[in-house]
Amino acid sequence: MIINKFEWKNTYYKASTSIHYRERKLEDAANIIENNLVILGATAIEDKLQEGVADTIYALLKADIHLWVLTGDKQETAINIGYSCKLINPDTALFLLNADSLDSTRDSINKHMMELKDMRERPESEVAVIIDGKTLKYALGCDIRKDFLDLCICCRVVICCRVSPIQKAEVVEYVTMHTKTVTLAIGDGANDVAMIQKAHVGIGISGEEGLQACCASDYSIAQFRFLTKLLFVHGAWNYSRMCKLILYSFYKNICLYVIELWFAIYSGWSGQILFERWSIGLYNVLFTAAPPLAMGLFDRLCSAETMMKYPSLYKTTQSSQYFNVRVFWVWIFNALIHSVLLYWLPYLALEKDVIWGNGREGGYLLLGNIVYTILGVVDSKDYVVVTVCLKAGLITNAWTWLTHLAIWGSIVAWFVFIVIYSNFWPTIPLGAIMLGMDRMIYTSPVFWLGLILIPFSALLLDIFVKV
Known part of the structure; x- marks a missing residue:
């Protein structure tokens, strides 16, 4: 099918402004023009970790500090970041929570709780919970939020991926209220402001993403690795x-x-x-x-x-x-x-x-x-x-x-x-x-x-x- 650029532009505009099934219509619009193509090259953007991030996280874990990673990245990226910064290692058991409904989320949490009870016979085992934003919406519901929190507390690491700024704040608020522990939130972007303000101690990192996080925080540091000196020394x-x-x-x-x-x-x-x-x-x-x-x-x-x-x-x-x-x-x-x-x-x-x-x-x-x-x-x-x-x-x-x-x-x-x-x-x-x-x-x-x-x-x- 041959279509000129004006007709395609009109089709793409209708798809982008559609109320129902917008993503599917955008994909169909893209498939109209993206055919019979020859790849000339590919490019990628690398978001490198700062210096000393892995050592800092290792030190925090040695101090028995529970770590929760709240990120907007997709699940695969978040897991890879966890491996690169030594938050999780090859021996760590990953509990993936990817559900589309409240019932399936409840079933998944109960299943992992049973697995966790079996793994307690091996104290050397380490467990990390990986949950996406869609499932997190159900997990923080009134019905199963306590079961979800119990599962997370029993695990060494929790990674929440594809979460919105509001969800970040909700997670911090819920953990603060129901665990009666002191929480610390650290971030470097505007999407971390709500989370930083909800925690007992908010720390902003001044970096490439502006100073919004620093302005909303209790303490401001230049790099993530300075967190160890802020906590362990001062x-x-x-x-x-x-x-x-x-x-x-x-x-x-x-x-x-x-x-x-x-x-x-x-x-x-x-x-x-x-x-x-x-x-x-x-x-x-x-x-x-x-x-x-x-x-x-x-x-x-x-x-x-x-x-x-x-x-x-x-x-x-x-x-x-x-x-x-x-x-x-x-x-x-x-x-x-x-x-x-x-x-x-x-x-x-x-x-x-x-x-x-x-x-x-x-x-x-x-x-x-x-x-x-x-x-x-x-x-x-x-x-x-x-x-x-x-x-x-x-x-x-x-x-x-x-x-x-x-x-x-x-x-x-x-x-x-x-x-x-x-x-x-x-x-x-x-x-x-x-x-x-x-x-x-x-x-x-x-x-x-x-x-x-x-x-x-x-x-x-x-x-x-x-x-």
């Missing part, structure tokens, strides 16, 4: 630092203010405070501010090289080992024990009030300053190693010169403060009751002996647990 460090900072802040305040409760027992619940008012006011502002700041900025579990070399170290971050309900109450109970020891031990040491060789005696404020000084040593050091430093050393993994300055400097700051503050009055009409307090405290042998024994006694249990 993510793990930040998690550990924040956990210690929060727990330590509760700990040091409970240690101080619960002591007022113990003092109230012997003050007839009169409301009389044990510590001088400026000492209390500067407690969080000056004397115990630097250690948590140094801890929150410079502490790290391991070096960056070690964290990158051993991805399994990231598992402690995933399992919330450093901050959970049990850990929180252990810290609270620990703070209460320390408050008891830090009040009652100095109280017993000063029970007869005679703490100098000449028989002189002090008052409640002397007890308060001695307790505060000993407490200041405990808080400034925050979990200390025996004979070297107190409490901070036990939970500080990395010691820098700033960490030393923060911990030891906070202790020195309190001793210097009490010397200066005890000599303000009457030159400066402030702290009259503190006049001469430095000489009273520093000339007492009981104080210096308690400065060694009482913090060590309070931290003995912590040292034992740490060792």
Whole structure:
């Protein structure tokens, strides 16, 4: 059949604007003109993987991170990409979900679940689920979405191909809601924006497809391989630092203010405070501010090289080992024990009030300053190693010169403060009751002996647990 180009153009236009069976009519229109042809050449476009993608994915799998690939590529391309980036290997069993109806999708999921139960007898076996966009529409339906999710969770890898941007967002949202886990979505194009915004953590890659993904993300990186450093180094460090900072802040305040409760027992619940008012006011502002700041900025579990070399170290971050309900109450109970020891031990040491060789005696404020000084040593050091430093050393993994300055400097700051503050009055009409307090405290042998024994006694249990 001979047809001129104007007639064919009209036929193609009708096919492209047809409401029913558009794809079939477009194919028929193309067959009219595409016949008796001689192939002169062929061309192809290669979308190469970025450098380090395979190593990055391998590291993520070693860290027990479940990977879901959501792509618009066709199934064959998605599988080939999975092989090239080591997401799946020749030993991986592929569960293909290609169904045209809800019932067939349900049957396919149930069949693969039975196969998976049989394969559990061989723990070395690895399984990947491959599902296309049409089947995914049925799989995310209310009837079988839980069965589909159970199948995916049991598998090592899930690849969703031929999915739309809306489907990507639906998958992320459903996994986030029903698994109660933290999800991370990473993409480099405008079609990934909805997915990135639905995840707990969205990461955009600035590349050839523009900056839409970066603008919608929480973090922006230049290449996919930088994801390992973002998670395993900065993510793990930040998690550990924040956990210690929060727990330590509760700990040091409970240690101080619960002591007022113990003092109230012997003050007839009169409301009389044990510590001088400026000492209390500067407690969080000056004397115990630097250690948590140094801890929150410079502490790290391991070096960056070690964290990158051993991805399994990231598992402690995933399992919330450093901050959970049990850990929180252990810290609270620990703070209460320390408050008891830090009040009652100095109280017993000063029970007869005679703490100098000449028989002189002090008052409640002397007890308060001695307790505060000993407490200041405990808080400034925050979990200390025996004979070297107190409490901070036990939970500080990395010691820098700033960490030393923060911990030891906070202790020195309190001793210097009490010397200066005890000599303000009457030159400066402030702290009259503190006049001469430095000489009273520093000339007492009981104080210096308690400065060694009482913090060590309070931290003995912590040292034992740490060792």
